[in-house]
Amino acid sequence: MSQYPHLFQPLDLGFTQLKNRIMMGSMHVGLEDRPWHFGEMAEYFAERARGGVGLMVTGGFSPNRRGDLLPFGSKLISGWQVPFHRKVTDAVHAAAPDSKILLQILHAGRYGYTPLNVAPSAIQAPINPFKPKELSARDIEKTIDDYVRCAKLAKRARYDGVEIMGSEGYFICQMINLRTNQRDDEWGGSYENRIRFPLEVVRRIRAAVGEDFILMFRLSMLDLVDGGSDSAEVLQLAKALEEAGVTLINTGIGWHEARVPTIVTSVPRAAFADVTAQVKAAVNIPVIASNRINMPDTAEAIVSQGKADMVSMARPLLADPDWANKAQAGRADEINTCIACNQACLDHTFENKRASCLVNPRAGHETKLLYTPTSKPKKVAVVGAGPAGLACATVAAQRGHKVTLFEARSEIGGQFNYASKIPGKEEFRETIRYFLKMIEVHNIDLRLNTMIDGQRLKQEGFDEVIIASGVAPRVPDMPGVDHPKVVTYQDVLDKGMALGEKVAVMGAGGIGFDMCEYLTHEGESITLNTSAWMDEWGVDGSNQNRGGLKPMEIEKSPRKVYLLQRKGNGFGKTLNKTTGWVHRAVVKMKGVETIGGVSYDKVDDEGLHITITKGKGADAVTEQRVLDVDHVVLCAGQVSVNKLHQQLEQDMGKTFKLHLVGGAEFAGELDAKRAIKLASELAASL
Numbered sequence: 001m002s003q004y005p006h007l008f009q010p011l012d013l014g015f016t017q018l019k020n021r022i023m024m025g026s027m028h029v030g031l032e033d034r035p036w037h038f039g040e041m042a043e044y045f046a047e048r049a050r051g052g053v054g055l056m057v058t059g060g061f062s063p064n065r066r067g068d069l070l071p072f073g074s075k076l077i078s079g080w081q082v083p084f085h086r087k088v089t090d091a092v093h094a095a096a097p098d099s100k101i102l103l104q105i106l107h108a109g110r111y112g113y114t115p116l117n118v119a120p121s122a123i124q125a126p127i128n129p130f131k132p133k134e135l136s137a138r139d140i141e142k143t144i145d146d147y148v149r150c151a152k153l154a155k156r157a158r159y160d161g162v163e164i165m166g167s168e169g170y171f172i173c174q175m176i177n178l179r180t181n182q183r184d185d186e187w188g189g190s191y192e193n194r195i196r197f198p199l200e201v202v203r204r205i206r207a208a209v210g211e212d213f214i215l216m217f218r219l220s221m222l223d224l225v226d227g228g229s230d231s232a233e234v235l236q237l238a239k240a241l242e243e244a245g246v247t248l249i250n251t252g253i254g255w256h257e258a259r260v261p262t263i264v265t266s267v268p269r270a271a272f273a274d275v276t277a278q279v280k281a282a283v284n285i286p287v288i289a290s291n292r293i294n295m296p297d298t299a300e301a302i303v304s305q306g307k308a309d310m311v312s313m314a315r316p317l318l319a320d321p322d323w324a325n326k327a328q329a330g331r332a333d334e335i336n337t338c339i340a341c342n343q344a345c346l347d348h349t350f351e352n353k354r355a356s357c358l359v360n361p362r363a364g365h366e367t368k369l370l371y372t373p374t375s376k377p378k379k380v381a382v383v384g385a386g387p388a389g390l391a392c393a394t395v396a397a398q399r400g401h402k403v404t405l406f407e408a409r410s411e412i413g414g415q416f417n418y419a420s421k422i423p424g425k426e427e428f429r430e431t432i433r434y435f436l437k438m439i440e441v442h443n444i445d446l447r448l449n450t451m452i453d454g455q456r457l458k459q460e461g462f463d464e465v466i467i468a469s470g471v472a473p474r475v476p477d478m479p480g481v482d483h484p485k486v487v488t489y490q491d492v493l494d495k496g497m498a499l500g501e502k503v504a505v506m507g508a509g510g511i512g513f514d515m516c517e518y519l520t521h522e523g524e525s526i527t528l529n530t531s532a533w534m535d536e537w538g539v540d541g542s543n544q545n546r547g548g549l550k551p552m553e554i555e556k557s558p559r560k561v562y563l564l565q566r567k568g569n570g571f572g573k574t575l576n577k578t579t580g581w582v583h584r585a586v587v588k589m590k591g592v593e594t595i596g597g598v599s600y601d602k603v604d605d606e607g608l609h610i611t612i613t614k615g616k617g618a619d620a621v622t623e624q625r626v627l628d629v630d631h632v633v634l635c636a637g638q639v640s641v642n643k644l645h646q647q648l649e650q651d652m653g654k655t656f657k658l659h660l661v662g663g664a665e666f667a668g669e670l671d672a673k674r675a676i677k678l679a680s681e682l683a684a685s686l
């Protein structure tokens, strides 16, 4: 019997059946907008169908031009597009006849990043520079027709159904909510009038496509914006959607303009499953839970406890297309877990680039980055078991090379070990667990506690040597840098060094911000305690308060922290697009004092002496300050650890082919996304 019996029980929808309770939720991956990318999109979905998922949803397609998310964005509005979509649906059904795929219909409304966007009322979104035009009543009728046309085209394209996007603050949310709908016609005013639009869309689609077509509605169960719906309204709408002909209800949490994070790594796993459970208790159709579900234990618990009938995981299926097969076969420890970093998926989408995955660079590139078995197995040495070395060793061994992985320390993971000690980044440990398992599965010869030098590599007769020795903290040239008050982020995170009550963090990049999280939290990470996390971020999970919001209860920082940078302003500007705002919010919530325009004069027993420059040129004003701190933590960037490479090049001649990868190659702006991608590409080419 499966270790996850509830997850792998089929779900009967009456006219059809889903083979399990696992859905890959909708993600815009950047292949949807141009017809010539549909071949690649077909393989992207087919790979996941082969991986055992029961149901998948495409990225959003607008039902008309005014609903575009971006200029010339993805839409399904005409018969000529049908053959392109059939490439996708046929590939999925050929790969796994019992796997199903739905097209998502998404009208962006005022979130459309185009000057042509439209909305129920002409109220601009706080996250969009383009003010929408108000739709007339006639336009609204026409928009419903467009939804129906889109669903009919989806049926012709052999999709198994459609998902109507009614959450995350898009057009349907804007119709439902007073915050965005201030109309005084039959589409505005009372709640009944405001939910008329989604109900009409569902009724008319159902009438047009017949009974044997899956109609899923993504319902905003917790808006997380001021004046959002409350629980009574959400349940009223859920029941009305059931009556109108919906087959399945999927969960949506939070509008894009919400001040509460809903999917980043610091959100507890399954944080919102209890919100879904309220809807499940109110309706008789299956309900799907979503957000921060990434491993089978969590998914099984949600279904077995009756909180939902299915689970939706979007990013976890980017990270590992074989997620479902591995879980079903009792090999959950082989799952390449999504760490919810957003770095290669959502960040890319928001930067208008193709989505991929930090831990799986093949995602979105299934037809190009191939790990084909080698016909000429080689003896490969990888030096350093950080993310770069681990990815390189795993891919090379998976392809059939004989790999030896040398690591100077007693554990694998490199800098990811430090990352995983930051409160809210516990998920990073999963990547280390995954690679440890891959070392076993692919018979990699792991040699811990082995600091490599050139002589040793020569003796063992390797064909290829990959130096992945990574990075070390940069120690700036400053008087007093060797004072006992001065420590590196590595000293703190690796050795668990106790720090005083007043600490200055030098450098406000990703690691500086992470260090602030570390220094301003005490005790159990709130990411591991959903109710504490809800209290801190002011989330009312019962949704009795409108929008599911309540006052934030912020735990006081155990120490005074200063965050310093040499740049004059723009704290946290280099942080990632979709997660940086959360880090900036935490630093503010915890009372960290940020000081820009700093030059570091010296450190002595008094503390850190700095000069602060405000303004530029002739208007510049300087001020000298002594920060009376117990410790100064260096987070001032990193330098490569590649002395070995130079030594090998000088000493060894050409007895083997030498490669540099990850931080060892180039430390500037290095992150794990680049380290893993370049290492995987190198291993694919050996």
Ligand code: FAD
Residues within 6 Å of the ligand: 341, 343, 383, 384, 385, 386, 387, 388, 389, 406, 407, 408, 409, 412, 413, 414, 415, 416, 418, 419, 422, 450, 451, 452, 453, 468, 469, 470, 471, 472, 489, 493, 510, 511, 514, 641, 644, 661, 662, 663, 664, 670, 671, 672, 673, 675
């Ligand atoms: P490293 O991780 O430095 O690994 C190199 C390995 O080589 C080490 O294990 C080292 O012991 C070993 N080694 C060195 N010399 C030798 C030798 N001669 N013989 C044998 N072994 C040797 N990145 C992100 O993308 N997202 C994040 O959110 C993120 N958060 C971070 C948070 C913190 C606190 C820190 C410190 C880093 C974070 N990073 C993050 C950065 C990320 O961890 C690094 O970019 C990544 O680890 C670099 O990988 P690497 O394999 O090149 O080097």
Ligand code: NAP
Residues within 6 Å of the ligand: 343, 474, 476, 477, 506, 507, 508, 509, 510, 511, 512, 514, 564, 565, 566, 567, 574, 576, 635, 636, 637, 638, 668, 669, 670, 671, 672
């Ligand atoms: P970083 O982002 O480059 O930041 C380094 C900081 O140190 C900057 O704020 C810089 O600002 C300062 N600095 C640089 N040289 C200095 C010097 N000589 N003296 C004093 N200050 C100096 O690097 P990082 O914080 O070390 O992070 C390393 C990599 O890990 C980054 O590329 C990042 O992407 C990744 N990472 C990502 C995350 C994430 O959440 N995605 C988290 C952590 C790390 P000034 O020059 O203005 O002083």
Ligand code: SF4
Residues within 6 Å of the ligand: 315, 316, 318, 319, 337, 338, 339, 340, 341, 342, 343, 344, 345, 346, 356, 357, 358, 359, 360
């Ligand atoms: Fe998950 Fe990060 Fe990969 Fe996105 S990039 S799928 S968040 S691991």
